[in-house]
Structure formats: C-alpha cells, structure tokens
Amino acid sequence: MLKDTQQSYGWLTISLHWLTTFTVLSMFALGLWMVELDYYNPWYKDAPHYHKSIGLLLAAVLILRLMWKLKQVKPAGIGKPWEQRTATVVHAFLYLGLFSLFLSGYLISTADGRGIDIFSWFTLPSLGQWFANQEDLAGDIHEWLGYALIALVAVHAGAALKHHFINKDATLKRIVKPLTPIKDPK
Amino acid sequence: MKKTLLAASLLSTLAFNSVAADYVIDTKGAHASINFKIQHLGYSWLTGRFNDFNGKFSYDAATPTTSKVNVTINTGSFDSNHADRDKHIKGEDFLHASKYPEAKFVSTKVEDLGTGKLKIIGDFTLHGVTNSIVIEASKIGEGQDPWKGYRVGFAGTTRIALADYGITYNLGPASTYVELELQVEGIKQ
Incomplete structure (x- = not known):
C-alpha cells in the first residue's frame, strides 16, 4: 500500500504528489500576492520569508520524491500511446519547471552574498553572484516560470479530469487512493 | 616634465585668455561615485549608489561660470547592498530600469559662490521625467597627478523629491525625498 505497483500509486507517492500540489499552488498565490504588498503592510517582511522558506523546503521534498520514484515500479500507462508519451513529457517538464523555480528563486535573494533563512531553523548559504544583474534576471525568469508552471499544471490536471470523466479510467483514482490489484482499474 | 608643469601653471594663471578645459569623469579608476541616502521609516538613513555612470565636464578655475557638466547614469546599476x-527598487515600483535605463544630468547654468563653491543648475532626468535641480558643489582640489595627468575634483549634494519624478510608492512620510551625494574627479583631456 505504501509502495507503487503495476496498477496504482502507493500511499507515499500519493502523499508526496498532493503535498507538492498544495504547496505549489499556495506558493504561486503567495508569490502573486506578496509582490503587491505595500511597505507598511504587516506581511511585507513575513510573506516573502515564508515564500522562500516553504519553497526551498519543497525543493528538498521534491528531491526525496524523485529518489523514491526511481526506486518504485512504474504503474502501467493508461490511454493511447501518444497520450502516454505526452504525459511523460508533461511530467518531466513539471519536475524541470519546479527545479528551475527553486534555482531562480534562490538566485534572486542570494545575489548579494546573503544566505536565505529557512524559517528560523537554518540558513541556506549563498553561493555568491553568478552573473551580472542576477536579482533582476533571476527575478524575471522566476516570474515567467511561475506562470508557465501553472499553465502546465492546468494541462496536467485537465488531462487527469478528461481521463476520469470522459474515458472513465483509473488515471485520477490511482493517485487519490492506492488501487488494489484485485479490483480491475478499468 | 618641467615644461609641462610650467605650461600648466601658466595656463591656470593666465585667466584672461584661458579656455575651460575638458575633463572626463574618472569612472574607470572609480575616483567618482554617485551616492544616495533615503530615510528608512524615519529612523535611520539607508545609503547606496549607482555603480555604472559616465560623464564629462569643462572647468576652469578662473572662470567657473563657464563650466558645463554632463552625466549619464545606468539606473540598472542601483546598488544598496x-x-x-x-x-x-530597479523594478516598476521605483526606477523601472527596464523602461527607463538612463538617468541624466545636463547643466544649464553655473554660479560662482566664491572660495571654490559652485551652484550647478541643470536638468535632471529620472524615470522619464525631467526637472531642474540645483547641485551645491565645492571644489576639493586640482593639480598634476603622479602619472603625467591633470585632475580636478568636486563634491556635490542635491536633494530630490521622488514624487517630482513620478515615483509614488509609499515608503512613509520621512522617505519622500532622496539626498544625492556626488564625488567627482575629472581627468583633463
């Protein structure tokens, strides 16, 4: 039940998937909101602090998730071959987008040599300035990637819903709850 | 060496037929800086500078009112550490450096206040808005440098209201203006 099977994802994969979903959507909303805050807003300092802390902790979670994923059996693909291929590409870009977001976000705040405080737990050190106008360039990329990722999430979720409601297959069900082999997923 | 020294001293003493010399601001050797300070919440001064700028001026000690100054600042080089x-600050709320990559100062008039003090009046363009400002300047010194060049240096201050340049982001009542502090050393061309 914890591990993935040929038919379904297991509890750990499922938990990590929805933890990522919830965090990504929250960070997107928080990010959009915090950049509009005026200077005297009580959240002016805390909102970016939480955005950075949670975002970078998600990076750690995602690394663990990938390590776990590599050790699991891959549940068999559902749908037409082109759908399966597309799904694989979208999944790859979701991971790539997330890691690019972590990196670009990290590069904004560490451009001046200061590390990033992860809550008041520890400080992720800076690796210094990598290129000129780093905070501006990394900032633009971070913003652009944020929108692109959410667009990709919409495609990903839309495809899952299409499989659930139109094809009526197990695509969505098996990432909500582990399906037992006895029960035919179709 | 002696001859050039003599020529230089002659030139500077012969006020009546002197022509203002052209100087390039020594940004290459970083003997010039454009610094600013703005109050933080009214509790302290926050300082920083523009790292990238260039400019030139003409100046003659005998006829300072004929001086001219021209400085261009890369707004994207804003640095408050x-x-x-x-x-x-470089983003849309303030300098909007992607849209207004340059700030500029062009002098229009120079008044001599005596004892090396000057009032430099000119047009300052920032955030796409041009206003006339006054820089209170004073000469620090002038003369030969040890490497066969000739230099003159000034310090200047001015104060600008952010709202005058269309920058209206609310930083609080104590932070509506910026003090600019300019250190300029020119090398004679």
Whole structure:
C-alpha cells in the first residue's frame, strides 16, 4: 500500500504528489500576492520569508520524491500511446519547471552574498553572484516560470479530469487512493 | 616634465585668455561615485549608489561660470547592498530600469559662490521625467597627478523629491525625498 505497483500509486507517492500540489499552488498565490504588498503592510517582511522558506523546503521534498520514484515500479500507462508519451513529457517538464523555480528563486535573494533563512531553523548559504544583474534576471525568469508552471499544471490536471470523466479510467483514482490489484482499474 | 608643469601653471594663471578645459569623469579608476541616502521609516538613513555612470565636464578655475557638466547614469546599476531591495527598487515600483535605463544630468547654468563653491543648475532626468535641480558643489582640489595627468575634483549634494519624478510608492512620510551625494574627479583631456 505504501509502495507503487503495476496498477496504482502507493500511499507515499500519493502523499508526496498532493503535498507538492498544495504547496505549489499556495506558493504561486503567495508569490502573486506578496509582490503587491505595500511597505507598511504587516506581511511585507513575513510573506516573502515564508515564500522562500516553504519553497526551498519543497525543493528538498521534491528531491526525496524523485529518489523514491526511481526506486518504485512504474504503474502501467493508461490511454493511447501518444497520450502516454505526452504525459511523460508533461511530467518531466513539471519536475524541470519546479527545479528551475527553486534555482531562480534562490538566485534572486542570494545575489548579494546573503544566505536565505529557512524559517528560523537554518540558513541556506549563498553561493555568491553568478552573473551580472542576477536579482533582476533571476527575478524575471522566476516570474515567467511561475506562470508557465501553472499553465502546465492546468494541462496536467485537465488531462487527469478528461481521463476520469470522459474515458472513465483509473488515471485520477490511482493517485487519490492506492488501487488494489484485485479490483480491475478499468 | 618641467615644461609641462610650467605650461600648466601658466595656463591656470593666465585667466584672461584661458579656455575651460575638458575633463572626463574618472569612472574607470572609480575616483567618482554617485551616492544616495533615503530615510528608512524615519529612523535611520539607508545609503547606496549607482555603480555604472559616465560623464564629462569643462572647468576652469578662473572662470567657473563657464563650466558645463554632463552625466549619464545606468539606473540598472542601483546598488544598496541587498539583492531583494535592489530588485524592488530597479523594478516598476521605483526606477523601472527596464523602461527607463538612463538617468541624466545636463547643466544649464553655473554660479560662482566664491572660495571654490559652485551652484550647478541643470536638468535632471529620472524615470522619464525631467526637472531642474540645483547641485551645491565645492571644489576639493586640482593639480598634476603622479602619472603625467591633470585632475580636478568636486563634491556635490542635491536633494530630490521622488514624487517630482513620478515615483509614488509609499515608503512613509520621512522617505519622500532622496539626498544625492556626488564625488567627482575629472581627468583633463
């Protein structure tokens, strides 16, 4: 039940998937909101602090998730071959987008040599300035990637819903709850 | 060496037929800086500078009122030693460096206040808005440098209201204006 099977994802994969979903959507909303805050807003300092802390902790979670994923059996693909291929590409870009977001976000705040405080737990050190106008360039990329990722999430979720409601297959069900082999997923 | 020294001293003493010399601001050797300070919440001064700018001026000690100054600042080079803040200041809320990459000062008139003090009046363009400002300047010194060149240096201050340049982001009542402090050394061409 914890591990993935040929038919379904297991509890750990499922938990990590929805933890990522919830965090990504929250960070997107928080990010959009915090950049509009005026200077005297009580959240002016805390909102970016939480955005950075949670975002970078998600990076750690995602690394663990990938390590776990590599050790699991891959549940068999559902749908037409082109759908399966597309799904694989979208999944790859979701991971790539997330890691690019972590990196670009990290590069904004560490451009001046200061590390990033992860809550008041520890400080992720800076690796210094990598290129000129780093905070501006990394900032633009971070913003652009944020929108692109959410667009990709919409495609990903839309495809899952299409499989659930139109094809009526197990695509969505098996990432909500582990399906037992006895029960035919179709 | 002696001859050039003599020529230089002759030139500077012969006020009546002197022509203002042209100087290039020594940004290459970084003997010039454009610094600013703005109050933080009314509790302290926050300082920083523009790292990238260039300019030239003409000046003659005998006829300072004929002086001219021209400085161009790369607004994207704003540096307050804090990446997140610099990103914010260079962004749309303040300098909007992507849209207004340059700030500019062009002198229109120079008044001699005596004892090396000058009033430099000119047009300052920032954030796409041009206003006339007055820089209170004073000469620090002038003469030969040890490497066969000739230099003159000034310090100047001015104060600008952010709202005058269409920058209206609310930083609080104590932070509506910026003090600019300019250190300029020119090398004679």
